[in-house]
Amino acid sequence: MSIFIDRDTKVCVQGITGKEGSYWTKHMMELGTNVVCGITPGKEGQEVEGLPVYNSVKNAVAKHEIDASMLFVPPKFTMDAVMEALDAGIKKIVTIADGIPLHEMVLIRQAAKEHNAIIVGGNTSGVISPKLAMMGSFPHWIDRVYKKGNIGVMTRSGSLTNEVTAMIVKAGYGVSTLIGIGGDPVPGTRFAEFLNMYENDPETKAVVIIGELGGIMEEEVAEEIAKGAFTKPLVAFLGGRTAPKGQKMGHAGAIVTGGKGSVEDKIRALNGVGALVAERPRLVGTYLEQLGVPKE
Amino acid sequence: MSIFIDRDTKVCVQGITGKEGSYWTKHMMELGTNVVCGITPGKEGQEVEGLPVYNSVKNAVAKHEIDASMLFVPPKFTMDAVMEALDAGIKKIVTIADGIPLHEMVLIRQAAKEHNAIIVGGNTSGVISPKLAMMGSFPHWIDRVYKKGNIGVMTRSGSLTNEVTAMIVKAGYGVSTLIGIGGDPVPGTRFAEFLNMYENDPETKAVVIIGELGGIMEEEVAEEIAKGAFTKPLVAFLGGRTAPKGQKMGHAGAIVTGGKGSVEDKIRALNGVGALVAERPRLVGTYLEQLGVPKE
């Protein structure tokens, strides 16, 4: 089993005829993802990887049952593509675009809430359940990272995720489903909002979150654990602890979060609910073992 | 009984300190309307007609239970005032403003739908249940028009309503509730959307609609009757039958309505479901009698 995507999930690809779109569609299918069609305006009637291409999501849903849409669309057209998918009734959307304008990302998240839809991204590699299916741009064939197993992974990073996941694998674990929520200040969906799915997934025995400084997403995770909404072992890795502070967001960042969001806050919050915070990627595996997470 | 408003309906008045606001608040209360407070930014602490004034609807709802808001606000500020009332959770709003920009009226109606609220107006005198309560600017003391009775009246006009209602009264009837849906191309609520309330109001024995050329609101009424959603006798009056056509809305008007909307269409549609269409105001009363509507 897995969360968000499995081999029954019928996926369409918006921007399928582009370079990235066709390349990763091939790899998604190769992994076993049930991609049913693609969308590029003006290309209706063409085929990509044997899949039919449509001018619009509307045309695609008229011909296919579609559960999820994978976007390979440039950042400045992402809001439009998301709205198109939502408008066609699609409830799971993954966008890897890096560079979505902030105010548009706010509107995207709002629209997703309004439609009871889940948007993963932007600025992410997407979602993968190793050896099963993926929506995004993962080199799923790298066994050192994408090994099937029982650890749910959520991350805000790209390369760092590979680094950390490789350590999880090195420790003898594997991954149930990895969700890259994305590195943007306003991701479509937040860590805490996926916990429920991992909680209900029998295959997932523990969750690793790969966070960042800034924001309060780790604190939100701690709150969910405190509420009892998530009961499985959880290990977090936070990079950038010794890094000098970058440009500060005026006073506003601190005011929005009511002063929360520092590394110390995050560690305190997570430790306070029994979650462990790893200092180095290597320790993530060690801590999973410490928490008694089985390897099979 | 009545629809939309009675003496239990707790009303606030937005723009209460203005000339129109204070004048009609007095008359609303004099009729028996349960006005509980008023709103004008910057005037909190003042009183109008013995009622407290607040800076915002938010402040008002913090102190009072409020069911409905009456707006005496200029047209260009109406959208804002409506949004304020909706935001504060008020579900019945009446605006008499004449001159609300068209695109804003579209947004107002959309917002009302989103909030499950009812907006009456703009460009209307409001809603009145004679001898009981009103939200709007009706000279309720003119017995020749505002006589209590069992005829529900809905209208798009102002002076013409008085003309027609006076004829209904002259014929020996009276009015249960009169709703001026307003003369704008996009009213907040349409004739057909009020029929259900009149249907369920035991006091209302028949409904009179005072329509206009253009649009398809009368056809919508006919559809409701055809569906069986409204079963009481109905008489319509349509003015302007011999008037030369005004500036036409390009082809678009006809295309939007699929060619419907002419006087002939309206008459055919209404007659087809047993409703009568009066040629002159005087005949409205006659037709009510013909349909066997009792006078008590």
Place this chain on the structure above:
Amino acid sequence: MKLYEYQAKQVFEEAGIKIPKSVLIENVDELESALETVGLPCVVKSQVLSGGRGKAGLVVFTPTKEKAVAETTRLFQHDLKIKKILIEEAVNIKQEIYVAFTVDPVEATGLLMVSVEGGVDIEQLAVTQPEKIIKEPIDLRYGLMPFQASQVAYSLGLPEDVSKQLKKLFLQLYNVFKEYDAELVEINPLFVTEDMALIAGDGKLMIDDNSMYRQTKYQKQETDYRTEAEYEASLEGIPFIQFDGDIGLMCAGAGLTTTVYDLIHYEGGTVANYLEFGGPNYKKALKSMEICLKVPSKVILIVTFGTIARADVMAQGIVDAIKQLNPDRPIVTCIRGTNEKEAVETLKSAGLEPIFDTEEAVRKAIQLAKGV
């Protein structure tokens, strides 16, 4: 407010939409230089606000200079008092598309309407084959999304290059719709030329009157009105139309005024003018009567039944107007509504005989008009 074709096209061009080469002329002398710019054949297009110009002979294709001179001369002498004529290049047309944005009052959305069978018979098509007109609702909070423009453009079975241009045009035209607070913006026909370009063959742009306070670019000018009375009424914001009949209407409330208009016709009378001084204009009795007196009529009929437009205020205004203007024709008054009693006193004290029933007032006016 409805713009002239040449104004609408100017707006389209500013929005990035292609329009035919054209020159606006105000007399026949300007034709020669216009033809030099535009070339032949050309189309001579009267700038009037009414529809159906082609069928009415107000838009004429002219292959030669002689025909262009003849038609332009004819049109400048036309009864409609045509003030401006657009001399426009004749475009090589492959196809005609219909494109419009308006609002949908039922669903509370904007509406994009498109048909590949554009042209003069579009209304007929709307009735007989409504499925040939695509209607795309637009959430005005977001505006027309590019995906919607794309979805509609690519659904029409046009060549890809044309679809691509059409998508862009939809977005440009939507901007006009929004920026100009339009009730309607329409291009019919939108030409697809032989070389696959899109050119606006005609243009309608109606600005919402309620938004005119913030739409200041285009204003009505005196030359836009047929009579001095119409122009003066427009300056006051008083709805007014002039006809050829006997009875000048000076009523309050659009619905009531048109009803009185109906009643006059039912009773065999004729109307000299429609004037509606209700709503925000109810204190403008003096100006209203001044305008009515500029129109040839045999009697002035005043019917009101106002609520906010108070009867006493209107009655006093009428009495003041009579004193000041000393009208040369009889006046029939039927004034009811808020403070009716005071109104009656005022009218009576000025020697007027108030009537309370509209039909009676109408009959009285007709009698007076017929000199009975």
Place this chain on the structure above:
Amino acid sequence: MKLYEYQAKQVFEEAGIKIPKSVLIENVDELESALETVGLPCVVKSQVLSGGRGKAGLVVFTPTKEKAVAETTRLFQHDLKIKKILIEEAVNIKQEIYVAFTVDPVEATGLLMVSVEGGVDIEQLAVTQPEKIIKEPIDLRYGLMPFQASQVAYSLGLPEDVSKQLKKLFLQLYNVFKEYDAELVEINPLFVTEDMALIAGDGKLMIDDNSMYRQTKYQKQETDYRTEAEYEASLEGIPFIQFDGDIGLMCAGAGLTTTVYDLIHYEGGTVANYLEFGGPNYKKALKSMEICLKVPSKVILIVTFGTIARADVMAQGIVDAIKQLNPDRPIVTCIRGTNEKEAVETLKSAGLEPIFDTEEAVRKAIQLAKGV
């Protein structure tokens, strides 16, 4: 992109918000004429992008010309390489208000934040007395509605006249937030003067980097950067920070780069520069190395673990860069990810010794830096 105070204030002024009288100077010679315009006392304000300028002595109140000259002279010689100083009138202050617009990532709204206890201690206030800061969510589809601006402005217990001005200012500042695609726009303090006027005492405006493609008015200039390397990196859009340590980082992925930064510190090393050439920059190995070589360092550490940023492409880029630039210091490579095998071949063929474990690579770099 963060604007300087003087730029932010220029934006505010264009939006209709009052700012103090001021003159921007670029050297001490311009002070005299600036003082003639601004008058005395005045405030000498260094235009730097870091916060806490007052506490750092970068903003100074100067009652006399002598002090103004002394402070300006001092600041232009400051280590921070201050290029511009704003000479600003000293305003008579009755009260200081905090006003900001930003986004709320959780609720997916805009956010108006206001406190009547503005000034330098606002962050502290946010922690200790959060109820003193009003937060009003804004639906970005509708924008800040006037009623919200009014509701907040009149809830602060200020005199009515000030509330009225504040409401207007909220709407003006929201327009700035929207028009400039701002992550943050902040006025702290907003002065209420003795005669009840509102004047922006300071100004922060951070434009969302993802929106810079459509925000073309303000661009970074070479003088905005401390070093040539930083400027060059910025031109390429490569995230880069220069430090004083030994190890030049050339890594891909922000998270991984900061993690490597952490690991170096955990292991006792020091960092010469942060350079992140992942994401859209993964083909820019040549330029990245060129920049790294401009920074004094003892070793360059390259760590990647890319997916879309393919290992083989980066490895080839690194090998090409080494050939072309012939670096004067050792290079440690730890390159993993998509097409890792090909990458390893490429690196080996160029005589590099690939490492696969990040901690091992970090330790190796530290050894080399320490000359062990």
